[in-house]
Amino acid sequence: MPVIEIEELRKTYAGRHVVDGVNLTVEPGEIFGILGRNGAGKTTTVECAIGLRKPDGGRVHTFGLDPRAERARVLQSVGVQLQSAYLHMSLTVIEQVRLYRSFYRDGLDPDELLERLDLQRLRTARTDQLSGGELQRLSIATALVGKPRLAVLDELTSGLDSAARRQMWQLIEDMRDDGITIVLVSHFMEEVERLADRVAVLDAGRVVALDTPAGLVRAAGGDDAVRFRVHGPLEASLLTALPGVDDVSIEGTWVRVSGRGDLVGQVTSALMSHGIPATDFTTRTASLDDAFLQLTGHALGEPEPQPGLA
Numbered sequence: 001m002p003v004i005e006i007e008e009l010r011k012t013y014a015g016r017h018v019v020d021g022v023n024l025t026v027e028p029g030e031i032f033g034i035l036g037r038n039g040a041g042k043t044t045t046v047e048c049a050i051g052l053r054k055p056d057g058g059r060v061h062t063f064g065l066d067p068r069a070e071r072a073r074v075l076q077s078v079g080v081q082l083q084s085a086y087l088h089m090s091l092t093v094i095e096q097v098r099l100y101r102s103f104y105r106d107g108l109d110p111d112e113l114l115e116r117l118d119l120q121r122l123r124t125a126r127t128d129q130l131s132g133g134e135l136q137r138l139s140i141a142t143a144l145v146g147k148p149r150l151a152v153l154d155e156l157t158s159g160l161d162s163a164a165r166r167q168m169w170q171l172i173e174d175m176r177d178d179g180i181t182i183v184l185v186s187h188f189m190e191e192v193e194r195l196a197d198r199v200a201v202l203d204a205g206r207v208v209a210l211d212t213p214a215g216l217v218r219a220a221g222g223d224d225a226v227r228f229r230v231h232g233p234l235e236a237s238l239l240t241a242l243p244g245v246d247d248v249s250i251e252g253t254w255v256r257v258s259g260r261g262d263l264v265g266q267v268t269s270a271l272m273s274h275g276i277p278a279t280d281f282t283t284r285t286a287s288l289d290d291a292f293l294q295l296t297g298h299a300l301g302e303p304e305p306q307p308g309l310a
């Protein structure tokens with residue numbers, strides 16, 4: 001049974017369809033990424049899935065239950081990463097985690113969890129004394145202490161430096177190894193690319209693509225490319241005949257070859273075997289960034305247009 005099943009989900013605010021017929025399924029044990037610009041409808045979709053918002057249309061099942069009708073049952077098995085604004089600033093770290101532990105019948109030992117999240121030395125520090133990275137780890141602790149079957153992590157690493165981000169990614173991979181299903185809401189491409197087994201790309205309230213990160217790149221026609229300079233005559237057909245090569249363009253002495261596989265290896269051996277010297281090789285790897293742009297027509301950093309704003 002899928003962990004989350006969403007069919008034709010709709011949510012409207014003031015006549016605006018912020019979620020407009022979303023379909024997706026999250027399978028047990030996967031890290032499912034939801035990627036989209038600010039305002040694309042990611043949080044609304046996820047909150048409908050766990051019973052925190054009421055859909056205006058469509059069907060949602062989480063653990064096979066209707067999350068609105070059986071909200072308490074669903075939430076017993078869900079851990080939600082809180083934005084730091086929702087943490088209680090005057091509580092100490094251990095008090096905070098114990099508080100969230102008390103909301104669940106079952107759960108982890110708060111002290112062991114702090115140890116695992118490298119927060120034990122801050123056990124008695126007040127929440128308002130923590131750094132951004134420490135607050136993020138504390139919010140993860142509040143999501144995990146109830147030993148959830150499903151963890152919903154929204155903007156996991158925003159505001160973290162790259163070392164803290166990498167540490168957080170490792171933690172998420174450990175969570176998956178423990179069998180927790182993870183929904184990762186993000187507009188941080190590298191994070192989704194590295195962590196997610198599958199990704200739904202949301203744009204203006206719709207799922208415009210749903211696939212593995214590599215599948216999205218492939219489907220969007222993303223190709224790797226190699227560019228170099230030749231010092232002698234070159235017929236394009238020498239390179240177009242190579243396996244995996246999709247396109248060859250020659251401008252003066254510059255050559256660009258795009259396609260899949262070991263392009264540099266193939267190109268250099270073909271040139272060498274024909275005695276054509278080549279220099280100045282640069283390569284470009286197709287990315288999810290390119291795929292996102294291709295799928296939605298805009299870069300991830302641009303917010304969705306808001307009504308009323310020019």
Ligand SMILES: Nc1ncnc2c1ncn2[C@@H]1O[C@H](COP(=O)(O)OP(=O)(O)OP(=O)(O)O)[C@@H](O)[C@H]1O
Binds near residue numbers: 038040
């Ligand atoms: N309670 C509400 N009342 C009115 N409009 C809302 C409400 N909640 C969300 N919206 C609007 O719905 C749209 C989708 O919001 P949502 O939070 O789902 O987007 P998001 O993709 O999660 O964005 P972000 O990346 O900024 O968190 C936004 O334009 C937002 O302003």
